[in-house]
Amino acid sequence: MKSALMKFLWWFEHRLELRKTIWPVMRHPIPRDLRTQVGWLYVFGSTAMTLFVLQIITGIGLGMVYVPSAGEAYESLEHINYEVELGWMLRAIHNWSANGMVVLVVVHMTQVFLMGAYKYPRELTWIIGVLLLLLTVGMAFTGQVLRWDADSYWGLGVGVAMIGRIPWIGPQLVELLMGGPTMGADTLSRFFALHVFIIPGILFVALGIHLYLVVRKGISEPPVPSEPVDPATYVEKYEEKLKTGDPFFPDVFLRDAVFIGLTLLVVVGLSAILGPKGPSAPPDPTLMQVEPLPDWYFLPLFAVLALSPPSLETAIILIAPVIIVAALFLVPIFSGKGQRSPRRRPVAVLAVILFLLCYCVLWQLGVQEPWSPHMSAWSGEPVPESMIKGRSPKQLQGAAILQEKTCRNCHALDGRGGQRGPDLTDVATRLTRDQLVRQVIQGGGNMPAYGKEMNRDEVDALVSFLETLKPDGYAAAESSVVTDRSD
Ligand code: HEC
Numbered sequence: 399m400k401s402a403l404m405k406f407l408w409w410f411e412h413r414l415e416l417r418k419t420i421w422p423v424m425r426h427p428i429p430r431d432l433r434t435q436v437g438w439l440y441v442f443g444s445t446a447m448t449l450f451v452l453q454i455i456t457g458i459g460l461g462m463v464y465v466p467s468a469g470e471a472y473e474s475l476e477h478i479n480y481e482v483e484l485g486w487m488l489r490a491i492h493n494w495s496a497n498g499m500v501v502l503v504v505v506h507m508t509q510v511f512l513m514g515a516y517k518y519p520r521e522l523t524w525i526i527g528v529l530l531l532l533l534t535v536g537m538a539f540t541g542q543v544l545r546w547d548a549d550s551y552w553g554l555g556v557g558v559a560m561i562g563r564i565p566w567i568g569p570q571l572v573e574l575l576m577g578g579p580t581m582g583a584d585t586l587s588r589f590f591a592l593h594v595f596i597i598p599g600i601l602f603v604a605l606g607i608h609l610y611l612v613v614r615k616g617i618s619e620p621p622v623p624s625e626p627v628d629p630a631t632y633v634e635k636y637e638e639k640l641k642t643g644d645p646f647f648p649d650v651f652l653r654d655a656v657f658i659g660l661t662l663l664v665v666v667g668l669s670a671i672l673g674p675k676g677p678s679a680p681p682d683p684t685l686m687q688v689e690p691l692p693d694w695y696f697l698p699l700f701a702v703l704a705l706s707p708p709s710l711e712t713a714i715i716l717i718a719p720v721i722i723v724a725a726l727f728l729v730p731i732f733s734g735k736g737q738r739s740p741r742r743r744p745v746a747v748l749a750v751i752l753f754l755l756c757y758c759v760l761w762q763l764g765v766q767e768p769w770s771p772h773m774s775a776w777s778g779e780p781v782p783e784s785m786i787k788g789r790s791p792k793q794l795q796g797a798a799i800l801q802e803k804t805c806r807n808c809h810a811l812d813g814r815g816g817q818r819g820p821d822l823t824d825v826a827t828r829l830t831r832d833q834l835v836r837q838v839i840q841g842g843g844n845m846p847a848y849g850k851e852m853n854r855d856e857v858d859a860l861v862s863f864l865e866t867l868k869p870d871g872y873a874a875a876e877s878s879v880v881t882d883r884s885d
Contacts, residue, residue: 427643428650429619429636437650439513440617441657442506447605448658449499449665453537454598456492464544466590468583471546475677490669496538498665500695503534508750511729514738515618518629521730523611526604528726533601535695540593542693546586547677553692554585555846556700560715616640617650621738629735698757701764782812789866796863799856803848811867819845826868830875834861 411417432440463482465474478485507527510516516524539557542550558576562568577584619639644650675693692700706714740747781797789797800806808819815821829837838857841847852860868874 423613424647424651425645426613426616427640428617428646429639429643431620431639432617432650437653438657439509440650441654442502442509443612444654445658445661446499446502446506447609449495449502449661450601450605452495452662452665453492453499456488456495457594457598459488460492461594466544466586468546468586471544471586472677475545475547479674486674487669489674490672491665493675494665494668494672496541497694498661500534500538502661503531507531512740512746512750513618514621514627514740514743514746516730516734517627517736517738518632518734520611520615520618521734523608523615524730525727526608526611528723529604530601530608531726532723533597533604536597537593537601538693538695540589540597542696543589544586544593545676549676549692553696554589556692556703559842560703563712563715565716617646618738621740623737623739623742626737627735694761697764698760701760705763782814785811785867789863792859793863793866796859796861799852799860800863803851803860808845822864822867824868824872826865826874827872828875829864831861831865833875834864 460478463474463478463485465471475489478489480486482488510524510527516527539553543554544550558572561575562572564571575585575588577588616636619636625635702714702718703711737743781801786794786797805822806815808816810816810821810823812823813821825834835857837845838852838860839847839849848857865874
């Protein structure tokens with residue numbers, strides 16, 4: 399019996415020759431200090447990778463039931479949550495392992511950065527790693543969109559508003575991503591393709607290169623302050639260290655396996671206790687009873703958006719991410735040699751602490767601040783009496799529409815109401831009728847478009863009311879073009 403099994407296995411081995419290919423890779427030596435001193439710091443990368451595999455497995459399961467169409471996505475998620483056997487668990491694991499993957503990728507990068515492991519000859523490994531970080535964030539964002547509930551709809555709206563501000567190509571990019579100028583029927587299928595084929599495809603290739611480089615260049619030894627990296631001698635010294643090294647399998651592998659096992663336990667535990675995320679309320683750009691919040695890793699970004707003055711928003715949105723990403727890519731080019739030990743690199747340690755502080759503070763602000771409208775807070779606030787006194791029936795109808803379409807969630811009248819958009823108390827002194835109509839129909843600058851939510855008469859009435867919003871004695875905004883005011 400046993401020999402039959404061996405025969406069977408040997409048949410494959412003769413054809414695959416794994417003992418000559420995979421086995422030496424599994425047995426590649428790891429510097430001994432690593433195992434004896436800091437081994438537990440080296441487990442994050444492989445664990446992040448394991449969670450990626452878990453994402454693929456659960457993702458395939460979800461892909462079998464999920465319907466990527468704007469009309470049916472929400473219901474198909476409810477279907478998975480409540481009707482498919484253990485469907486909720488599948489969604490929960492997919493969600494929690496996604497969160498875990500984001501955390502672990504960042505922790506892994508921080509560790510590599512602090513230990514100077516990105517220095518010669520592993521610069522390219524780091525650069526591909528930064529690419530992997532971006533792809534992971536891309537997966538997180540597109541995945542959030544697929545949830546297609548109020549939160550994700552809102553997040554997408556803000557994300558697209560950001561992209562739309564890129565000079566020259568912004569509108570075209572939005573068109574390409576969304577399948578149109580606004581969120582529509584094609585949007586969801588585009589994001590589905592991104593989340594299921596395009597980004598994971600690139601991620602797979604990049605991960606392959608990353609792993610190849612890790613094995614080829616060897617895992618870095620723990621930094622020693624008296625041994626700065628000198629490209630002329632580094633490789634020779636490193637190979638010397640490998641002579642007394644341990645094989646990756648089973649010695650180092652075991653530690654990875656333990657941490658991976660613990661992480662999987664946490665993911666499954668969280669999934670079982672807390673369940674899947676959403677979908678919250680069905681998406682509706684104009685009527686959001688919920689307080690929409692993006693997934694936690696994007697919160698600081700949105701806090702920045704909420705807190706920066708509108709005049710600086712575009713600059714912050716367009717310049718800050720470029721600088722941060724460029725800096726990450728360029729780290730090994732500018733500091734590719736010299737000291738590796740964190741004890742001798744105070745600037746690097748400070749940079750990490752500063753980043754963490756900023757992130758936490760902004761995160762906290764993102765939770766508290768009305769970066770997004772506090773949707774339920776203001777809708778009930780009536781239009782101030784002074785603003786409806788002596789108005790025509792049509793203008794009064796406009797005031798009612800302003801109320802009903804919950805414009806006040808974002809806009810204050812007389813200082814009372816949401817703060818996301820400008821106070822509308824004297825909007826008529828700033829905008830002409832045409833501009834008002836355009837703002838309502840097309841939205842823009844983080845305001846949703848209402849063109850599809852209102853018919854012509856409603857827009858007309860609403861704008862007629864908005865036109866009355868100016869202090870007595872002030873002139874209405876001047877239009878540079880002659881408009882037809884015959885109505
Ligand atoms: C989700 C938040 C939000 C909602 C809801 C919203 N707006 Fe806005 N609105 C904004 C933002 C943000 C701006 C600023 C746009 C910019 O920066 O160009 C704005 C700008 C405007 C402006 C131009 C104001 C100015 O002084 O330039 C008008 C007019 C306006 N909104 C009317 C409305 C009306 C009417 C409604 C309801 C039908 C509405 N808004 C609903 C966020 C919102």
